[in-house]
Amino acid sequence: xxxTMLIELEQVNKIYNRGKANEVRAxxxxxxxxxxxxxxxxxxPSGSGKSTLLxxxxxxxxxxxxxxxxxGRQLARLPDRFLTIHRxxxxxxxxxxxxxxxxxxxxxxxILPLLPLGVPPKxxxxxxxxxxxxxxxxHRENFPAGRISGGELQRVAIARALINNQPLILAxxxxxxxxxxxxxxxxxxxxxxxxxxxxIIITSHDPLVAEHPAIDRVVxxxxxxxxxxAPEDHA
Ligand code: ADP
Numbered sequence: 001x002x003x004t005m006l007i008e009l010e011q012v013n014k015i016y017n018r019g020k021a022n023e024v025r026a027x028x029x030x031x032x033x034x035x036x037x038x039x040x041x042x043x044x045p046s047g048s049g050k051s052t053l054l055x056x057x058x059x060x061x062x063x064x065x066x067x068x069x070x071x072g073r074q075l076a077r078l079p080d081r082f083l084t085i086h087r088x089x090x091x092x093x094x095x096x097x098x099x100x101x102x103x104x105x106x107x108x109x110x111i112l113p114l115l116p117l118g119v120p121p122k123x124x125x126x127x128x129x130x131x132x133x134x135x136x137x138x139h140r141e142n143f144p145a146g147r148i149s150g151g152e153l154q155r156v157a158i159a160r161a162l163i164n165n166q167p168l169i170l171a172x173x174x175x176x177x178x179x180x181x182x183x184x185x186x187x188x189x190x191x192x193x194x195x196x197x198x199x200i201i202i203t204s205h206d207p208l209v210a211e212h213p214a215i216d217r218v219v220x221x222x223x224x225x226x227x228x229x230a231p232e233d234h235a
Contacts, residue, residue: 003035003036004035004036005033005034005035005036005069006034006035006036006038006070006071006167006168006199007032007033007034007057007069007070007168007199007201008032008033008067008068008069008070009030009031009032009033009056009057009063009066009067009068009069010031010066010067010068011029011030011031011065011066011067012027012029012030012031012032012056012063012065012066012067012068013025013027013028013029013030013063013064013065013066014026014027014049014052014056014063014064014224015064018064025224026049026052026224027049027052027053027056027063027224028223028224028225029066029225030053030066030224030225030226031226032053032219032226034199034201035199036167036197036199037194037197037198037199038194038199038200038216038217039190039191039194039199039200039202039214039215039216040200040201040202040215040216040217040218040219041202041203041204041209041210041215041217041218041219042054042201042202042203042204042219042221043203043204043205043210043218043219043220043221044220044221044222045205045222048221048222048223048224049221049223049224050172050203050221051172051203052224053221053226054170054172054201054203056068056075057070057168057170057201058087058091058093058170059075059078059083059084059086059087059090059091060087061083062075062076062078062083063075063076070086070090070091070168071086071090071167071168073086088113088116088117088164089164089166090166090167090168091166091168091169091170092113092160092161092162092163092164092166092168092169092170093161093169093170093171093172094157094158094161094169094170094171094172094174095157095172096172096173096174096176096177097177098153098154098156098157099157100145100153100156100157100160101145102144102145102146102147103144103145103146104144104145105141105142105143105144105145106132106137106140106141106142106143106144106145106148106152106156107125107128107129107132107141107142109145109156109160110128110131110132110156110159110160110163111124111125111127111128111163112160113160113163113164114127114163114164117164127163128141128159128163129141131159131162131163132159135155135158135159135189136155137152137155137156137159140152140156150178150179150182151182151185154174154178154182154185154186155189158186158189158193162193167197167198167199168198168199168200168201169190169193169198169199169200169201170200170201170202171190171200171201171202171203172203173203173204173205173206174186174202174204174209175187175204175206175208175209176204176205176206180208183206183208183209184208187208187209187212187214190202190212190214191212191213191214194214
């Protein structure tokens, strides 16, 4: 059976401030296909276009030109409101500094993405509990996020990215502010999620990410262009 493609980019370009003096061509003729269940590292120097690529894959905005289909939907054809709905249903984001709200409880941080979807509170709590158990932080459910350890915070951020059972997880430089123990732990959780069928894209400079055995592919981004390499080329 043919593999299901979760991400299909064809000749994608992204131009910021088009036609103005400060015009930037951030992505140039990018072709990228990622199959369901792959764990991919996007690697490249600062300013190369990784975040822009992640934003298009993350349905934050459509490309300036070219075709971008994420989970079977062509982004350019979706009006803004539907792009937002598609994003919520399809993508879980893990941010570099985790972006948790310190005064809210661990549980409330995890269920935040469900609020605009109108999921009943009881169902929110049930889903949160399942993930808290799975990630080994059930004992922190009612703690304010500001009062838990770095390793626990990372698990809360991961739980939040999984709460709507999204098939695609995107993580932007997730290990940039972590020590090596927590970085290893992060990658071990990503490997488990991949084994459970998630598709995961991680942008990173960190060799610990790019060379992790669970990484299927490293995609190099340079000057807005992409090229693939096998992970063993980076060993
Ligand atoms: P990376 O994530 O690899 O650091 P980015 O995708 O953030 O790269 O940036 C690629 C290029 O696009 C850079 O030249 C950056 O300055 C430019 N850029 C990124 N975001 C914007 C924006 N919102 N407006 C204008 N230029 C931008």
